[in-house]
Amino acid sequence: MARIGVFICHCGTNIGGVVDVDELVKFSSKLDDVVHADDYKYMCSDPGGKVIKDAIEEHDLNRIVVTSCSPRMHEPTFQSVIEDAGLNRFCLEMANVREHCSWVHKDEKEEATKKAKDLVAMAVRKAKTLEALTSFQKDVVHDALVIGAGIAGIQAALDMAETGKKVYLVEREPSIGGRMAQLDKTFPTLDCSSCILTPKMMDVARHPNIELLTYSEVAEVDGSVGDFKVKVKRKPTYVDWEKCNGCGECAQVCRMKERVSDEFNEGLGKRSAIYVPFQQAVPLKYTIDPSKCLMLLSGKCGDSPPCQDVCELGAIDYQQEEKIIELNVGSIVVATGYDMLDASDMYEYSYSRSPDIITNLEFERLISSSGPTSGHVHRLSDGEEVKSVSFILCAGSRDKDHKEYCCRIGCMSALKQAYLLRDHMGEDLEINICYTDIRSFGKGYEEFYRRIRDGRSNFIRGRPSEIDVDEDGKLIYNIFDTTTQKLLEVRSDLIVLVPPLVPRNDSGELSRILRITEGADGFFLESHPKLKPSDTTTDGIFIAGCCQGPKDIPDVVAQASGAAAKAMGIISREELESDPMIAWADPDMCVGCGVCVDVCPYSARELNEVMGIAEVDAILCTGCGGCIASCPSNACIHKNMTKQQILRMIDEVI
Amino acid sequence: MDLDKIGLYLGCLIPTEQYAYELALREVLPEFGLELVDIEGPACCGAPLRHINLSLTMYLSARNIALFEKEGLDILAPCPYCHQALSEAKDIMKKNPALKEKVNTYLKEEGLEYRGTNEHFHLLDLLHDEIGIEKIKESIKEPLEGLNIAAHYGCHLIRPNDIPRPDHSEDPQKLETLLKAIGAKSEYYNEKLDCCGAHIFINDQESALTKTGQKLEAVQKHGFDGMTTMCPWGQRMFDAKQDSAGQTVGASLSLPVIYYIQLLGLAMGKEQEKLGLHLNKSPVDKLGSKEED
Amino acid sequence: MSIVDLTSMAEPEGEAQKKVNEIIKGLKEDIPNDCYQCGKCTSGCEAFILTELEPHKVMALSKSGFIDELLNSSEIWTCVTCLKCKERCPQDLAPVDVIFAVKNIAVVSGKQIDSGYSNMLQAVLGTGFIQSPKEVVDRENNAVTREGLGLTPMKGPEEIAKLQQVLMKAAMETLR
Incomplete structure (x- = not known):
């Protein structure tokens, strides 16, 4: 026989200011099986917990309904409270009167009280049939996987490896380093990006606890928190990395030398078909690009392939094949970074009409001393000297036609570029910065902005409507400067568009493999925007860096360390308690059709051929509900969320 | 093409002064097996009245659509300004059924009903998407080889992109494709998407002619042999008012400006007079001599 | 305020x-x-x-x-x-x-509005169109009319008074 206690939280004025709590208490106490109802200003506080505990003892309660906020917020809190009082933690039901009622109906108080009553009545109805459940213990695998080896992945891997844990670091490019390796200087301190990044890359290479898997991609993920089974696809490099010593003679003799567009230099430079992305690459091992190598494309490269001829170590191996590597890890950190918005989507800015209209990332390569022009900035169309450079900020960001969000780094990086240009090219260069609002929110950023503002750069507050290329290739645009109220015509030799960071073009695929969520903007979604910025909605998988949203390097590194700490929190435990809120198959109803076995994304279902029924591995099942929705015989049932329970709740209000 | 007949909705400007457009349309389109049907009763599309009262525009467009709908006809609106007003009215009534009902209570007084079951085309999508490039190519007897023609779409033909338009708002290519189909080429030019000035000719002739003159000057400077339009307003400015535009901007302009449908007719071997070529004020005869070079 | x-x-x-x-x-x-x-x-x-x-x-x-x-x-x-x-x-x-x-x-609100636009409104109310067929000149400066070119007469609204009445109503009430 259920003896139910109902506890109504005011949540300050969040609930109490809208819903008539006294009325709700009165109503609740009259419901069937309710032996006690009470209210308190903050039920989640210590004294609030005491109210519940005392009542359990005094009234011998065995099922508890808490009427407060979302269970996402405080379910664990109240579960602990009733457990302290000797009840099973699953004998708790919550009615979410804050998010589902008082917040959304704050101007309709009477109606809100009515709705709150319905919510409580439904919760009470369900509480009657709540089952006491027990958790299982499961062993934890102590290794971790980091996906993506840019600065975020590197930092997370190093943090975990330092504590003695084994870390697999998977990177799809031939080298680690990511976007940060492409950058020249970093704002606002003007540290050389490579100078601060390469020591960390070397640390990764040398670290005994890090196993580096470059030129590899995660293909499949199974299992759940504490015990993920991962398949990694190692693409063939066609070079035996055990033998390659990175001397680079192969690239020098390659027939495709200087004929292949160089991704690392954003297409501004050329490379060979056999290449390392950049000179400080880690590992410094060569890779053959199968889409450009004549040998791999046609089976023939002159009389004999020169790379093979020149390699004394015999490292070239055209027969190499893709390998699948299986890993078993307890936790995963995702740090796959970002792409840039394709600037040719902004037709009005003529990006594809002139080589002298470039993106900010291309500019990084142009001004970098290790870039294709050794840091000498000139017109890309004709090599002529540059006398005027314009930066167009928010090119495609804060823009409903492209990306609605602020890219968070555009302003500062443009200011930094202005500094570098002035430094490299002297006082005669004209620099125009077309901005809407300069956002210099980070530590030391406003001070840096002041430095640039004080210099000779022109700050034009406005945004061009279009950019034209005149007959001698010169770039020209009109811009209304809202500060001087003048329409200016500007002619520049080089225009740098500052487009937003966007999710990786294949991030949707990875989110399906990992079963994590993407936000409306396409970036991986954190589990709480403020309090769980590196958690995902899948336990044991964490996110770091720009795959979660645009951010600058300090924020990326901080989040990476945070994600590493969260992942450590799992893999450093011996056992994990598995959630008993899972699905099971009623053997009386199950006909053994096997639909659930195919549907289950966690491989938690197996067909017992002898009995002709489906069985559930309680450790693997996460209670996602896929089997319940697909079961044709209604045999799959979610514990404490059965169809009967839900139907009775609905009965209560209609 | 499923269409064998289509209702011709000319609007105001074409049947009252841009006779060349009408002549060429009536001469060329039947060659593709398309019967042009004239009906009783259409009026202004309402677009010019937007400044005074947006409701009037909406009502007049709905009324015009309803008239053709009553006859079971799809519509050819060769004026971009009209075409856009029709598209907008259709879009509004699709999104706002209550408004559609209200419009219908007014229409009822004229014995009409708007249901939105017929389609409307501009010449651009009619030629490019319905008749199709292949059929056009097949019809060509005298390809206009050697000509480099500037394409002028007209603002309302491609904008705004929140309602269906016959081509891309920032990178339209259909007119260029159509020019290529008749043997000409058409280079990109910076002013391609710019305004002709027609809209303010009514109250500020000098500004209007300045716009016209600037665009013509740019096209001439670029080295084009001529300019083609699909818009009676643009044609009126660039062709009929070319001399005054030149005077306004202080440039000596001598650029052939011709409706695309006239060019198509020429390439099909049609007689100049039947295409209304004698009505063009700009030196369109230059096109012929250039072609022979 | x-x-x-x-x-x-x-x-x-x-x-x-x-x-x-x-x-x-x-x-x-x-x-x-x-x-x-x-x-x-x-x-x-x-x-x-x-x-x-x-x-x-x-x-x-x-x-x-x-x-x-x-x-x-x-x-x-x-x-x-x-x-x-x-x-x-x-x-x-x-x-x-x-x-x-x-x-x-x-x-x-009865502000002074541009006469170009008010004239157009008058024309539409009167004939259904912003202007009536005009006599134009060809490249040789010969006067040409619609009829002269062999084009059929324009077919406007049959009952212009009716249209005028409805338009006035639509304008006054403001469709929305």
Whole structure:
């Protein structure tokens, strides 16, 4: 026989200011099986917990309904409270009167009280049939996987490896380093990006606890928190990395030398078909690009392939094949970074009409001393000297036609570029910065902005409507400067568009493999925007860096360390308690059709051929509900969320 | 093409002064097996009245659509300004059924009903998407080889992109494709998407002619042999008012400006007079001599 | 309102943005004015360069309520409706539509409106069209008429009085 206690939280004025709590208490106490109802200003506080505990003892309660906020917020809190009082933690039901009622109906108080009553009545109805459940213990695998080896992945891997844990670091490019390796200087301190990044890359290479898997991609993920089974696809490099010593003679003799567009230099430079992305690459091992190598494309490269001829170590191996590597890890950190918005989507800015209209990332390569022009900035169309450079900020960001969000780094990086240009090219260069609002929110950023503002750069507050290329290739645009109220015509030799960071073009695929969520903007979604910025909605998988949203390097590194700490929190435990809120198959109803076995994304279902029924591995099942929705015989049932329970709740209000 | 007949909705400007457009349309389109049907009763599309009262525009467009709908006809609106007003009215009534009902209570007084079951085309999508490039190519007897023609779409033909338009708002290519189909080429030019000035000719002739003159000057400077339009307003400015535009901007302009449908007719071997070529004020005869070079 | 424009002593009209939206509502997408004044519209405005129409300022004035200044300005009548402002607005706003709405309000409040436009209205009310078939000249300066070219007479509205009546009603009640 259920003896139910109902506890109504005011949540300050969040609930109490809208819903008539006294009325709700009165109503609740009259419901069937309710032996006690009470209210308190903050039920989640210590004294609030005491109210519940005392009542359990005094009234011998065995099922508890808490009427407060979302269970996402405080379910664990109240579960602990009733457990302290000797009840099973699953004998708790919550009615979410804050998010589902008082917040959304704050101007309709009477109606809100009515709705709150319905919510409580439904919760009470369900509480009657709540089952006491027990958790299982499961062993934890102590290794971790980091996906993506840019600065975020590197930092997370190093943090975990330092504590003695084994870390697999998977990177799809031939080298680690990511976007940060492409950058020249970093704002606002003007540290050389490579100078601060390469020591960390070397640390990764040398670290005994890090196993580096470059030129590899995660293909499949199974299992759940504490015990993920991962398949990694190692693409063939066609070079035996055990033998390659990175001397680079192969690239020098390659027939495709200087004929292949160089991704690392954003297409501004050329490379060979056999290449390392950049000179400080880690590992410094060569890779053959199968889409450009004549040998791999046609089976023939002159009389004999020169790379093979020149390699004394015999490292070239055209027969190499893709390998699948299986890993078993307890936790995963995702740090796959970002792409840039394709600037040719902004037709009005003529990006594809002139080589002298470039993106900010291309500019990084142009001004970098290790870039294709050794840091000498000139017109890309004709090599002529540059006398005027314009930066167009928010090119495609804060823009409903492209990306609605602020890219968070555009302003500062443009200011930094202005500094570098002035430094490299002297006082005669004209620099125009077309901005809407300069956002210099980070530590030391406003001070840096002041430095640039004080210099000779022109700050034009406005945004061009279009950019034209005149007959001698010169770039020209009109811009209304809202500060001087003048329409200016500007002619520049080089225009740098500052487009937003966007999710990786294949991030949707990875989110399906990992079963994590993407936000409306396409970036991986954190589990709480403020309090769980590196958690995902899948336990044991964490996110770091720009795959979660645009951010600058300090924020990326901080989040990476945070994600590493969260992942450590799992893999450093011996056992994990598995959630008993899972699905099971009623053997009386199950006909053994096997639909659930195919549907289950966690491989938690197996067909017992002898009995002709489906069985559930309680450790693997996460209670996602896929089997319940697909079961044709209604045999799959979610514990404490059965169809009967839900139907009775609905009965209560209609 | 499923269409064998289509209702011709000319609007105001074409049947009252841009006779060349009408002549060429009536001469060329039947060659593709398309019967042009004239009906009783259409009026202004309402677009010019937007400044005074947006409701009037909406009502007049709905009324015009309803008239053709009553006859079971799809519509050819060769004026971009009209075409856009029709598209907008259709879009509004699709999104706002209550408004559609209200419009219908007014229409009822004229014995009409708007249901939105017929389609409307501009010449651009009619030629490019319905008749199709292949059929056009097949019809060509005298390809206009050697000509480099500037394409002028007209603002309302491609904008705004929140309602269906016959081509891309920032990178339209259909007119260029159509020019290529008749043997000409058409280079990109910076002013391609710019305004002709027609809209303010009514109250500020000098500004209007300045716009016209600037665009013509740019096209001439670029080295084009001529300019083609699909818009009676643009044609009126660039062709009929070319001399005054030149005077306004202080440039000596001598650029052939011709409706695309006239060019198509020429390439099909049609007689100049039947295409209304004698009505063009700009030196369109230059096109012929250039072609022979 | 506790705000005064000290250059003209004008006070903003609290309902201005609402009035603009009322006109547009239903006829256009609902227009929230979340303009952040980037000025892209004015940079590309085909009218500004000749007539000083500043679409970004129209957006700001109608939002802040200084709408009288707009209603009395001649610039609003110089919009060429090239639609570039609407096309390129990063917030998908439509200065051109706000300008239409402001003009509509000016008409209703009896402000001096441009005679070109009022003449067009008269013509449409009278004949159904903005103009009647004209005699034009060909390249050789010969006068040409519609009939002379062999074109059939224009077929306008049968009962113009009826149309006129309905139009007046639609205009007065304002469809939405």
